[in-house]
Amino acid sequence: MTREEALRAIDANVKNQNLIKHMLATEAIMRALALKLNEDESVWGMAGLLHDIDVDICHDDMSCHSKIGADMVAKMGLSPEIVHAILAHNGAHGVPLESSLDKALYCADPLTGLITAGALVRPDKKLAGVEANSIRKRFKEKSFAAGANREQIASCSSLGLELEEFFALGLAAMQSVSRDLGL
Numbered sequence: 001m002t003r004e005e006a007l008r009a010i011d012a013n014v015k016n017q018n019l020i021k022h023m024l025a026t027e028a029i030m031r032a033l034a035l036k037l038n039e040d041e042s043v044w045g046m047a048g049l050l051h052d053i054d055v056d057i058c059h060d061d062m063s064c065h066s067k068i069g070a071d072m073v074a075k076m077g078l079s080p081e082i083v084h085a086i087l088a089h090n091g092a093h094g095v096p097l098e099s100s101l102d103k104a105l106y107c108a109d110p111l112t113g114l115i116t117a118g119a120l121v122r123p124d125k126k127l128a129g130v131e132a133n134s135i136r137k138r139f140k141e142k143s144f145a146a147g148a149n150r151e152q153i154a155s156c157s158s159l160g161l162e163l164e165e166f167f168a169l170g171l172a173a174m175q176s177v178s179r180d181l182g183l
C-alpha cells in the first residue's frame with residue numbers, strides 16, 4: 001500500500017480532522033524513530049499513519065479500538081508486524097509489546113498530544129517556537145495535557161532512548177510537517 005492509498009483509506013474512515021492530524025504527527029515521529037534506530041522508515045511511518053483508523057468507527061470505545069483497526073489494516077494487505085503494532089498500541093487489550101515497532105508506536109502516540117499542547121499554549125499557536133526544554137518541563141506538569149500518558153511516553157526507554165532525546169526527536173519531526181498539522 002502506498003502512502004497515497006493509506007491517506008485515501010483514512011479519508012474514507014475518519015471524519016475527525018484533529019484525529020487525522022494526530023495520525024500525521026504520529027507518522028512523522030515514527031519515521032524519525034526509524035531513522036534513528038536504523039529501521040524501515042516507510043514501514044514505521046505507515047504504522048503511525050494508520051494506527052487510529054478505527055477510532056471514529058469505534059466511537060472512542062477502548063474495548064473496540066485497535067482490534068477493528070488491526071483487522072482493517074490486515075485486510076488492506078499490510079504486513080503482520082504493522083498489524084501487531086496497531087493492535088498492541090491500545091494497552092486495554094493486554095497484547096504485549098514485542099517488536100521495536102510495537103514499542104515505538106506505543107510511546108510515540110501520546111507524545112504528539114504533549115507537543116501539540118505545547119504549541120497551542122503559545123500566543124502564535126505554532127510549533128516553530130517550541131523548544132525541547134519546554135516540552136521537558138511540561139512533561140513534569142501532570143495537569144498539562146493530562147491525556148498524554150506520561151508512563152507511556154517514558155516507555156521510550158525500552159528503545160534505549162532518553163526522554164530528552166525523545167522530546168527533541170519528536171518535536172523536530174512534528175515541526176517538519178507543521179503545515180500539515182496546521183501548527
Ligand SMILES: [Fe+2]
Pocket residue numbers: 022026051052109
Ligand atoms: Fe493515537
